[in-house]
Amino acid sequence: MTTPEICILGAGFAALTAVRELREHAPDARITLIAPHAEFIYLPSLIWIPTGLRRGEQLRVPLGPFFARHEVRHVPASVTAVLDGGRRVVTDAGEYRNDALLIATGGRFIKKLPGIEHALTLCEGIAAAERIRERVLAMPRGRIAVGFGANPAEPSAVRGGPMFELLFGLERWLRRQKRREAIDLAFFNAATEPGKRLGEKAVKALVAQMHRRGIDTHLGHKPLSFSEHGVRTEGGDIDAELILFMPGLTGPAWLADSDLPASPGGFIQADSHCAVEGRDAVFVAGDAGSYPGPDWLPKQAHMADLQARAAVHNLLATLDGRPATATPKAELICIVDSYDSGMLVYRSPRRSLMLPPARPLHWAKRYFESHYLRAIR
Incomplete structure (x- = not known):
C-alpha cells in the first residue's frame, strides 16, 4: 500500500492530539493540517485573563516547532467545504485531496439574540x-x-x-x-x-x-x-x-456547503467510533461533531482529546482494511476555578463525584495547564 495522505482540519485540542497519535502509530504517514494560523490557544485559561492571573501571550503557542517535530505540512487556509464524500477539502487557498480525513475545526457560537x-x-x-x-x-x-x-x-x-x-x-x-x-x-x-x-x-x-x-x-x-x-x-x-x-454552540459554517451529514443542532453527525455517518475514512473529533452517548456528554477539551485518540485508531484501522472498534470514553472532568480555589466535578456513566472548593485544586488546574502546554511547545 502506498503511503496514505491524511488530512486534519483545525489546530485546536483534538487536531494536535490527533497529530501526536498519528505520529506514534503511523510514523510514515503524510500529514497535512489545514488551519488559518499556525498557533494554538489554550482556551481553558482564558478565565484568568480578566483577573490578571494570565496574559494573552502566555496562552498562545506558535505551532511551527510542533509541526516540524511531527513532520506536518501546514496549509494556512480556512475550510469552505468538504466534498466528494470527504476526499476533497475546499479552502480559500485551493483544494486538497486525501485518503483519510479527520475534522477537528471546532464549533461556533449561535449569535442570533x-x-x-x-x-x-x-x-x-x-x-x-x-x-x-x-x-x-x-x-x-x-x-x-x-x-x-x-x-x-x-x-x-x-x-x-x-x-x-x-x-x-x-x-x-x-x-x-x-x-x-x-x-x-x-x-x-x-x-x-x-x-x-x-x-x-x-x-x-x-x-x-x-x-x-x-x-x-x-x-x-x-x-x-x-x-x-x-x-x-x-x-x-x-x-x-x-x-x-x-x-x-453549533457546527462549523462550512458544513452548509458540504456533502456531510448534519445533526439537528447543525453539527457533523458521527457514530460511536467518531466516524462520520455514511462516509468512508472520514472522522470527526471535538466540538465540530455530534456523537451518541449520554445527554451530558461535554463539549470540552478533555472530551475532544479522548475523541481524537479514538478517531485516529479507527482511521488507521480503516486504511488497513480493518473495522473501527475504538470508542472514546464518555467522561466529564473539570475543575471549576474561582481565582484562588477550585471545585472538582467528575461524571461518567457509572458515577459522579464533586469535591468542594479547595486551594489545592486551583493549583492543580494551573499545573495541568503547564503540563499540557509543555508537550506542545
Missing part, C-alpha cells in the same frame, strides 16, 4: 478576554451580568463551565481589590438548574456558592435581547453596565 453585540463572549479568544479585563478595570461601580445559552436543537451543545469560573473568579478578585461592594454581580440562565449536565450535586453547589457570595440569580427565564443597559428576559429586565454571555 437581538443586541448580541452588546455582550462579550469569553471563549471567542484572547482579544475577547482582554476586552473583558479592560471593561471591568474601567468600571467605578455598577453591575456585571453573567450568563450562558444553549442550542435548542441540541441541548448538550453548551459551554457553561467557563462562565461559572469567570463569575466566581471576578467575584473573588473584586473582593481582593476592595471593589466588590461597588460592583454587583448577577447570573442569568434560561434553565432553573443551570449546568445540570455537571450533575445534580454540582448544580446545587454552584447555586449555593452564588448565594453565599451575594450574587443575584435570575433562573428559569429565557433571555430575549441585550442592550447597552442590560438584559431583557421573559421574567423581567436585568440592569447591567457589562454583559458577559456565552451563547450555545
Whole structure:
C-alpha cells in the first residue's frame, strides 16, 4: 500500500492530539493540517485573563516547532467545504485531496439574540478576554451580568463551565481589590438548574456558592435581547453596565456547503467510533461533531482529546482494511476555578463525584495547564 495522505482540519485540542497519535502509530504517514494560523490557544485559561492571573501571550503557542517535530505540512487556509464524500477539502487557498480525513475545526457560537453585540463572549479568544479585563478595570461601580445559552436543537451543545469560573473568579478578585461592594454581580440562565449536565450535586453547589457570595440569580427565564443597559428576559429586565454571555454552540459554517451529514443542532453527525455517518475514512473529533452517548456528554477539551485518540485508531484501522472498534470514553472532568480555589466535578456513566472548593485544586488546574502546554511547545 502506498503511503496514505491524511488530512486534519483545525489546530485546536483534538487536531494536535490527533497529530501526536498519528505520529506514534503511523510514523510514515503524510500529514497535512489545514488551519488559518499556525498557533494554538489554550482556551481553558482564558478565565484568568480578566483577573490578571494570565496574559494573552502566555496562552498562545506558535505551532511551527510542533509541526516540524511531527513532520506536518501546514496549509494556512480556512475550510469552505468538504466534498466528494470527504476526499476533497475546499479552502480559500485551493483544494486538497486525501485518503483519510479527520475534522477537528471546532464549533461556533449561535449569535442570533437581538443586541448580541452588546455582550462579550469569553471563549471567542484572547482579544475577547482582554476586552473583558479592560471593561471591568474601567468600571467605578455598577453591575456585571453573567450568563450562558444553549442550542435548542441540541441541548448538550453548551459551554457553561467557563462562565461559572469567570463569575466566581471576578467575584473573588473584586473582593481582593476592595471593589466588590461597588460592583454587583448577577447570573442569568434560561434553565432553573443551570449546568445540570455537571450533575445534580454540582448544580446545587454552584447555586449555593452564588448565594453565599451575594450574587443575584435570575433562573428559569429565557433571555430575549441585550442592550447597552442590560438584559431583557421573559421574567423581567436585568440592569447591567457589562454583559458577559456565552451563547450555545453549533457546527462549523462550512458544513452548509458540504456533502456531510448534519445533526439537528447543525453539527457533523458521527457514530460511536467518531466516524462520520455514511462516509468512508472520514472522522470527526471535538466540538465540530455530534456523537451518541449520554445527554451530558461535554463539549470540552478533555472530551475532544479522548475523541481524537479514538478517531485516529479507527482511521488507521480503516486504511488497513480493518473495522473501527475504538470508542472514546464518555467522561466529564473539570475543575471549576474561582481565582484562588477550585471545585472538582467528575461524571461518567457509572458515577459522579464533586469535591468542594479547595486551594489545592486551583493549583492543580494551573499545573495541568503547564503540563499540557509543555508537550506542545
